[in-house]
Amino acid sequence: MKKTKQIKSFPQGGVHPPDFKLTDQKQIENMPLPEKVAIHISQHIGKPANPIVKVGDKVKTGQLIAKGDGFISTNYHASITGTVQKIEDVLDQTGYKNKAVIIKREGTTDDWIPEVDLTPAIIKDITYSSEEIRSKIYEAGIIGLGGAGFPSHVKLSVPDGKKIEFLLINGVECEPYLTSDYRLMLEKIEQLIVGIQIILKALDINRAIIGIEANKMDAILKLKEGAKDIPQIDVVALRVQYPQGGERQLVKALINREIPPPPKGLPIDAGCAVFNVGTVYAIYEAIQKNKPLIERIVTLTGQSLKNPSNFLVRIGTPIKDVIDQAGGLPDDSGKILSGGPMMGKALAKIEIPLAKTIGGLVIIPESQATRNEVLECIRCGKCVSVCPLGLEPYLIMALSQKGAFDRAEQEKILNCCECACCSYICPSNRPLLDYIRLGKTVVNQIKRTRDTK
Amino acid sequence: MYSVIIALIPALAVSFFIFGLRAILVVLLAVISAVVFEYIIQRYVLKVPATISDGSAVITGILLAYNLPSNIPWGLVILGSFVAIGIAKMSFGGLGKNPFNPALVGRAFLLASFPVAMTSWPKPLLHRLSLMDGITAATPLGIVKEGIKNGQTFNELVPQLPTYWDLFMGKMGGCIGEVSTFALLIGFLYLLYKKVISWHIPVSMVASVFILSGIFWLSNPSQYPDPLFHILTGGVMLGAIFMATDYVTSPMTPRGMIIYGISIGILTVVIRLFGAYPEGVSFAILIMNGFVPIINRYCKPYRFGEGKQRA
Numbered sequence: 088m089k090k091t092k093q094i095k096s097f098p099q100g101g102v103h104p105p106d107f108k109l110t111d112q113k114q115i116e117n118m119p120l121p122e123k124v125a126i127h128i129s130q131h132i133g134k135p136a137n138p139i140v141k142v143g144d145k146v147k148t149g150q151l152i153a154k155g156d157g158f159i160s161t162n163y164h165a166s167i168t169g170t171v172q173k174i175e176d177v178l179d180q181t182g183y184k185n186k187a188v189i190i191k192r193e194g195t196t197d198d199w200i201p202e203v204d205l206t207p208a209i210i211k212d213i214t215y216s217s218e219e220i221r222s223k224i225y226e227a228g229i230i231g232l233g234g235a236g237f238p239s240h241v242k243l244s245v246p247d248g249k250k251i252e253f254l255l256i257n258g259v260e261c262e263p264y265l266t267s268d269y270r271l272m273l274e275k276i277e278q279l280i281v282g283i284q285i286i287l288k289a290l291d292i293n294r295a296i297i298g299i300e301a302n303k304m305d306a307i308l309k310l311k312e313g314a315k316d317i318p319q320i321d322v323v324a325l326r327v328q329y330p331q332g333g334e335r336q337l338v339k340a341l342i343n344r345e346i347p348p349p350p351k352g353l354p355i356d357a358g359c360a361v362f363n364v365g366t367v368y369a370i371y372e373a374i375q376k377n378k379p380l381i382e383r384i385v386t387l388t389g390q391s392l393k394n395p396s397n398f399l400v401r402i403g404t405p406i407k408d409v410i411d412q413a414g415g416l417p418d419d420s421g422k423i424l425s426g427g428p429m430m431g432k433a434l435a436k437i438e439i440p441l442a443k444t445i446g447g448l449v450i451i452p453e454s455q456a457t458r459n460e461v462l463e464c465i466r467c468g469k470c471v472s473v474c475p476l477g478l479e480p481y482l483i484m485a486l487s488q489k490g491a492f493d494r495a496e497q498e499k500i501l502n503c504c505e506c507a508c509c510s511y512i513c514p515s516n517r518p519l520l521d522y523i524r525l526g527k528t529v530v531n532q533i534k535r536t537r538d539t540k
Numbered sequence: 541m542y543s544v545i546i547a548l549i550p551a552l553a554v555s556f557f558i559f560g561l562r563a564i565l566v567v568l569l570a571v572i573s574a575v576v577f578e579y580i581i582q583r584y585v586l587k588v589p590a591t592i593s594d595g596s597a598v599i600t601g602i603l604l605a606y607n608l609p610s611n612i613p614w615g616l617v618i619l620g621s622f623v624a625i626g627i628a629k630m631s632f633g634g635l636g637k638n639p640f641n642p643a644l645v646g647r648a649f650l651l652a653s654f655p656v657a658m659t660s661w662p663k664p665l666l667h668r669l670s671l672m673d674g675i676t677a678a679t680p681l682g683i684v685k686e687g688i689k690n691g692q693t694f695n696e697l698v699p700q701l702p703t704y705w706d707l708f709m710g711k712m713g714g715c716i717g718e719v720s721t722f723a724l725l726i727g728f729l730y731l732l733y734k735k736v737i738s739w740h741i742p743v744s745m746v747a748s749v750f751i752l753s754g755i756f757w758l759s760n761p762s763q764y765p766d767p768l769f770h771i772l773t774g775g776v777m778l779g780a781i782f783m784a785t786d787y788v789t790s791p792m793t794p795r796g797m798i799i800y801g802i803s804i805g806i807l808t809v810v811i812r813l814f815g816a817y818p819e820g821v822s823f824a825i826l827i828m829n830g831f832v833p834i835i836n837r838y839c840k841p842y843r844f845g846e847g848k849q850r851a
Contacts, residue, residue, distance in 0.1 A: 099842065335844060339844075347845045463636040468793065475844065477843045
């Protein structure tokens with residue numbers, strides 16, 4: 088029997104929330120320069136960077152202001168031209184205060200550091216070696232812009248004994264409301280293609296696959312067109328199912344391999360490296376234009392906003408400035424999420440500065456901002472059927488609630504990727520993910536004490 | 541919850557046609573008593589907020605009534621509802637906490653305590669609006685069980701039984717909601733369309749009844765009824781679609797559901813062919829309800845990353 092060609096996807100679980108892509112037709116807009124920026128020096132996974140400027144120093148746009156500490160760390164740069172006003176603890180999107188360098192703007196335009204190429208020409212020749220590419224990426228302060236913030240040069244450094252066969256590019260953007268990756272794929276195709284080729288060179292491989300959800304057909308077609316003469320790059324349409332853009336699901340869908348569960352679970356253990364399209368663009372700018380990571384595209388959206396759109400924002404800009412650009416905070420606002428409605432976290436204040444890892448801000452009206460009443464578990468099993476990792480959310484929630492953490496560990500609570508499909512689908516509005524997170528925290532503590540004994 | 545009530549309406553319509561007004565009144569009485577008992581227990585005994593608006597007591601009442609003969613004395617209906625709601629559901633903690641299907645516990649209680657009333661069925665298609673129903677008749681399963689015990693072969697009994705078409709449509713004696721496979725299937729399709737239940741339990745249960753009874757029939761066609769007869773009579777369809785699929789008392793994973801469905805089917809056939817009762821579905825389901833925790837313990841979904849595809 089002839090096998091019908093089916094669109095690729097991950098095989099187990101997932102949900103399909105409504106798209107709400109309110110800003111998908113909005114071209115990327117520039118923003119006026121902010122009055123001041125607060126650049127946190129630990130936006131990444133790894134050791135915090137060390138500031139190398141002092142209060143009162145004048146800095147140019149793109150100037151190094153904090154140096155990475157060790158290998159799993161990264162640099163930070165001034166995103167505007169001005170004076171270092173303070174170096175102190177500032178509230179960030181985690182809800183905690185962390186150290187940041189606050190720069191007050193001087194002048195009305197950027198005074199860039201001299202090495203940056205500001206011309207609009209697309210530079211296709213890649214003249215650097217893979218070693219040079221890795222160190223330029225570190226110097227430019229590039230971390231995973233998909234939200235995880237993992238230093239990108241580390242991803243490109245393959246340890247002994249491990250092999251990378253595939254480069255996977257994440258253009259899925261499966262969260263509702265978010266469109267920054269989509270607009271990037273429509274507007275900066277040539278740069279993305281060169282960026283991918285740079286990464287291929289750094290990894291010394293020649294297979295790259297771009298995964299895009301099928302609700303973005305025009306981006307898929309444009310990228311296919313852009314890469315048609317480059318056999319190393321494939322573009323694959325994926326089924327519209329959340330969490331298609333999750334690392335594990337993407338690797339499974341594109342190359343049918345399963346990243347092992349934590350603690351070992353990284354894409355390198357499945358022979359691949361995964362990069363978000365935003366990171367790819369930043370890598371292009373860093374290598375070909377010597378431009379450090381000082382700005383990124385952010386979708387600012389919400390049903391009550393006057394001008395929801397996709398903005399090019401300087402790192403460290405207070406989110407309030409971006410909201411004002413989108414027409415100001417609506418009166419009925421209930422929550423502001425950093426990220427999408429599935430996995431995003433609510434922000435404590437609107438003055439929080441934009442971190443490198445924030446690609447979307449969703450303003451949820453008050454009427455939608457609170458959860459419905461929690462009812463009893465009716466054992467319908469819907470949470471089990473939607474979990475993409477084959478866990479049983481009803482069970483690990485109950486175990487966490489009752490303190491049965493050893494059993495929770497046996498039931499693989501640590502495998503949970505916190506995608507929130509379970510909480511989304513539960514007909515009794517049970518706080519499944521909240522208790523699972525609690526359980527994970529406690530089980531991790533138990534493991535740490537156990538392993539250090 | 542309310543989708544389930546809608547799915548049960550075709551069977552209600554058929555029950556009026558086959559058993560008359562009394563069937564409808566039994567259903568109403570069962571529903572009202574179930575809701576009233578739940579309300580009283582919640583508000584005055586347990587002193588918690590009442591949850592009767594979630595519809596679960598209504599469904600328990602309907603399903604209990606569907607498992608009763610329409611000529612059952614009124615008092616037994618009320619008693620059955622009390623056992624179903626008060627003992628099988630509320631005493632375990634209410635919705636979501638009961639290990640056994642409440643409607644079936646109610647029915648099993650009535651069957652054990654009032655066997656005569658629970659095994660005298662009215663003659664079908666007699667009168668619609670009268671409530672006087674003194675004339676009883678045996679159900680097809682009853683005829684076969686008795687006949688074979690008396691030494692007759694299945695083929696000899698066939699003239700006394702309705703045709704397969706009549707069995708499918710529901711023109712036979714039996715409990716209020718179980719007779720019409722046709723009406724129940726409409727409900728099944730509606731529930732599948734609304735994604736309220738999945739196919740796993742009904743299909744595996746009916747298939748295993750069919751296959752196991754088929755094996756016996758093939759081995760000795762005069763001793764054993766054919767499999768089509770088995771799935772169209774008694775409570776197989778009602779049980780497969782509405783009772784075994786109850787969320788609270790059924791397994792949580794597809795693999796668990798299939799094991800559960802197959803086991804219920806096997807037990808049903810074994811009780812029917814070798815047990816003292818002509819009908820085995822309710823006991824089969826209740827027995828398997830008891831096994832659900834262990835099924836859940838051993839039937840886990842595939843944990844991503846632990847299998848052959850892991851790198």
